[in-house]
Structures are given as C-alpha cells and as structure tokens.
Amino acid sequence: xxxxxxxxxxxxxxxxxxxxxxxxxxxxxxxxxxxxxxxxxxxxxxxxxxxxxxxxxxxxxxxxxxxxxxxxxxxxxxxxxxxxxxxxxxxxxxxxxxxxxxxxxxxxxxxxxxxxxxxxxxxxxxxxxxxxxxxxxxxxxxxxxxxxxxxxxxxxxxxxxxxxxxxxxxxxxxxxxxxxxxxxxxxxxxxxxxxxx
Numbered sequence: 381x382x383x384x385x386x387x388x389x390x391x392x393x394x395x396x397x398x399x400x401x402x403x404x405x406x407x408x409x410x411x412x413x414x415x416x417x418x419x420x421x422x423x424x425x426x427x428x429x430x431x432x433x434x435x436x437x438x439x440x441x442x443x444x445x446x447x448x449x450x451x452x453x454x455x456x457x458x459x460x461x462x463x464x465x466x467x468x469x470x471x472x473x474x475x476x477x478x479x480x481x482x483x484x485x486x487x488x489x490x491x492x493x494x495x496x497x498x499x500x501x502x503x504x505x506x507x508x509x510x511x512x513x514x515x516x517x518x519x520x521x522x523x524x525x526x527x528x529x530x531x532x533x534x535x536x537x538x539x540x541x542x543x544x545x546x547x548x549x550x551x552x553x554x555x556x557x558x559x560x561x562x563x564x565x566x567x568x569x570x571x572x573x574x575x576x577x
Contacts, residue, residue: 419519421541421544423512423548426489427479429531430512432541432550437493439503439510444488455481458518468492470505476556477532482507495557504557517541522550 421432447459447470456475461468468563470490475481487561494501525537538552 420432420516421516421550422491423543425509425512426482427474427477427509430548431473432543432548433491433493433553434550435514437495437553439492439494442490442492442505444484444490444507461505463492463503463505466503468503468505470507471557473506473556474507474509477536482509485509493553493557495559496554497559502559506557515543517543523547550570 408428420435422435422438423430423432425431442463445461447461449459450457453459456472458472458481460471461470472481473557484507489508489511490505490539491508491511492503492505496502523542525534525539527534532549536552536556537549539550541548541550
C-alpha cells in the first residue's frame with residue numbers, strides 16, 4: 381500500500397517549512413501513515429546524512445527548544461526537557477553516532493521515540509537536523525547491514541534502504557539508544573570529570 385499523497389505532502393511541507401507548524405504537521409503525517417498500516421518509515425537528516433526509523437517506534441515530533449543540561453553526562457546527552465509535565469531525556473543523534481553535536485537551526489527538531497527498558501517502555505528525544513518525509517518501503521528495497529565501510533557502528537544499522545537510487549541507513553533504535561550502554565557511558569564520563577577536578 382502506498383502512503384497517501386496528502387500524508388507524504390504534509391511531511392514534505394513540514395520538512396521544508398521554517399514555521400512553528402513543522403513538528404505538528406509531521407506528527408500528523410506520522411499518525412495518518414500509522415492508520416494506513418504497512419512498513420512505514422520516517423526519514424530525517426543528522427550530521428549531513430539521511431537516516432530512517434520505523435514509525436512504530438516514533439511517538440511524535442516536537443520543535444527544538446530549551447534543553448536543560450545535566451552535569452557529568454556524555455556529550456551526546458543534551459539534557460532533559462519538560463514534555464507536558466513529564467521529564468524527557470534528550471540525546472543528540474549526531475553525537476551518539478560519533479559525529480560533532482548538532483548545531484540547532486530553524487529545521488532542527490526532536491523526534492520522540494519509545495524504547496524498551498527491560499519490561500517497561502520509556503520515552504527519549506532524539507535531536508535531528510530536520511525531518512524529510514514519511515514513506516513506505518517495500519521489503520525488496522531493504523538490504524542487509526554492511527559488515528564494513530559504514531560511517532557509523534555496524535551494530536547501529538538495522539538495514540540499508542534503497543530510496544530513489546540511493547542508500548539510506550535504517551537505524552537499529554534499541555542499539556542506538558541502549559539504556560545499559562548510555563548509563564555506563566554516563567558513569568564513565570562522571571568518573572573522568574571527578575578525576576580531572
């Protein structure tokens with residue numbers, strides 16, 4: 381089943397606009413795509429490259445705003461935000477993938493995702509440079525993750541998607557946002573800061 385044209389148009393308009401409706405329009409496009417079923421993905425940019433995530437894990441997209449920094453955290457943990465009364469940890473995707481931290485501009489937004497934490501599901505925010513579109517990918521368009529040559533860790537890659545004659549990395553969210561690994565890195569970073577002091 382194809383993504384309805386209005387859904388794709390809403391996502392594309394959201395990606396290209398600099399107005400306050402960007403996040404809302406893209407979230408609406410995600411909701412419409414979910415209702416249609418099928419293997420739907422959101423494509424977005426980070427560190428100059430395009431990536432994709434299955435929309436099943438994406439809750440909403442919000443505008444980039446004030447983020448409260450948390451001391452003694454690794455650079456890829458930007459901090460926390462208040463999302464309708466709930467504390468939401470925010471991770472800089474570019475930094476998590478091994479690149480420089482994102483420099484926010486009018487297209488920068490936060491993709492709110494749900495991640496399994498043992499038997500519970502938690503929410504995290506991912507800072508991305510901008511969202512592109514919501515689309516459906518045929519299984520034939522997905523290739524296995526390469527064993528070498530990728531610009532990011534191979535365990536972060538779920539598959540390579542062929543989109544309009546180019547490859548886009550489909551991220552393995554549970555690995556990118558591994559709570560155990562993020563926690564251990566935060567502890568190491570805190571220990572290093574105390575030693576330096």
